[in-house]
Amino acid sequence: MEEKLRFRLATEKDLEQIVSLLADDLLGSQRERYEIPLPTSYIKAFEAITADPNNELVVADNGNEEVIGVLQITFTPYLTHQGGWRATIEGVRTSNSVRGKGVGSELIKFAIQRAKERGCHLVQLTTDKQRQDALRFYERLGFQATHEGMKLKL
Amino acid sequence: MEEKLRFRLATEKDLEQIVSLLADDLLGSQRERYEIPLPTSYIKAFEAITADPNNELVVADNGNEEVIGVLQITFTPYLTHQGGWRATIEGVRTSNSVRGKGVGSELIKFAIQRAKERGCHLVQLTTDKQRQDALRFYERLGFQATHEGMKLKL
Numbered sequence: 001m002e003e004k005l006r007f008r009l010a011t012e013k014d015l016e017q018i019v020s021l022l023a024d025d026l027l028g029s030q031r032e033r034y035e036i037p038l039p040t041s042y043i044k045a046f047e048a049i050t051a052d053p054n055n056e057l058v059v060a061d062n063g064n065e066e067v068i069g070v071l072q073i074t075f076t077p078y079l080t081h082q083g084g085w086r087a088t089i090e091g092v093r094t095s096n097s098v099r100g101k102g103v104g105s106e107l108i109k110f111a112i113q114r115a116k117e118r119g120c121h122l123v124q125l126t127t128d129k130q131r132q133d134a135l136r137f138y139e140r141l142g143f144q145a146t147h148e149g150m151k152l153k154l
Numbered sequence: 155m156e157e158k159l160r161f162r163l164a165t166e167k168d169l170e171q172i173v174s175l176l177a178d179d180l181l182g183s184q185r186e187r188y189e190i191p192l193p194t195s196y197i198k199a200f201e202a203i204t205a206d207p208n209n210e211l212v213v214a215d216n217g218n219e220e221v222i223g224v225l226q227i228t229f230t231p232y233l234t235h236q237g238g239w240r241a242t243i244e245g246v247r248t249s250n251s252v253r254g255k256g257v258g259s260e261l262i263k264f265a266i267q268r269a270k271e272r273g274c275h276l277v278q279l280t281t282d283k284q285r286q287d288a289l290r291f292y293e294r295l296g297f298q299a300t301h302e303g304m305k306l307k308l
Contacts, residue, residue, distance in 0.1 A: 041238075042233060045238070074230050152266065
């Protein structure tokens with residue numbers, strides 16, 4: 001299966017599989033709503049993401065149109081760092097069926113490559129302190145936990 | 155001075171003052187380049203920010219067109235949280251001349267209000283672990299340091 005692994009932009013045909021992945025997760029199970037047909041809020045968000053040239057929803061595809069990983073990259077221009085662009089990675093999930101097989105690492109490396117292609121000087125993400133495995137995963141990929149990631153629910 | 159404090163979108167006329175603020179900072183002094191005329195990289199970034207409907211560069215103005223604070227808000231649609239939008243705050247600075255006078259708090263509250271107006275369910279930011287005062291400042295405003303903020307320089 002993995003020899004055909006490829007990364008590509010998500011299409012609307014992938015959306016049910018993506019939401020299923022998001023819901024099949026320790027924290028996601030408490031806050032997502034995976035049902036068919038999908039709640040329209042997912043469809044509207046998908047449309048907003050794909051309409052925005054500074055957002056890319058990327059899937060890992062096993063070669064048979066099966067989505068085994070997903071993440072979103074946001075490219076943002078800032079004045080700081082002499083007007084530098086950053087890439088922010090969010091919503092990273094891989095399928096339990098491929099856990100430990102390196103799909104997550106390859107997916108993040110793909111996102112880093114996209115950030116380089118877009119001329120970013122930095123890639124950033126936040127990871128919930130409850131996800132200790134994720135912290136070590138990102139450290140192995142070269143990320144450093146130099147910042148506090150602060151959230152305020154509205 | 156403060157009775158006339160107002161928050162508004164930055165215009166190109168503010169740009170020199172903004173970059174001066176960014177450079178007059180513990181970490182910013184090491185990475186910004188404040189000189190007149192401004193390096194073109196700042197002007198290009200400013201144009202990219204203002205052209206993007208999902209980015210807002212907000213200044214605190216003392217009522218005399220003097221910029222005494224700045225921040226950037228990015229509004230991002232995500233599939234997670236049932237297709238929820240988030241607001242990300244970045245590049246928060248206030249002038250040393252108004253330190254301790256509540257301008258920073260009011261500026262963040264303005265950004266939170268903008269996030270509500272845009273229908274966001276969450277406001278997020280990262281703050282360098284070297285800025286211990288900033289951490290407490292955001293905690294007083296209701297933010298919680300639930301996440302690690304991870305960065306990878308390219």
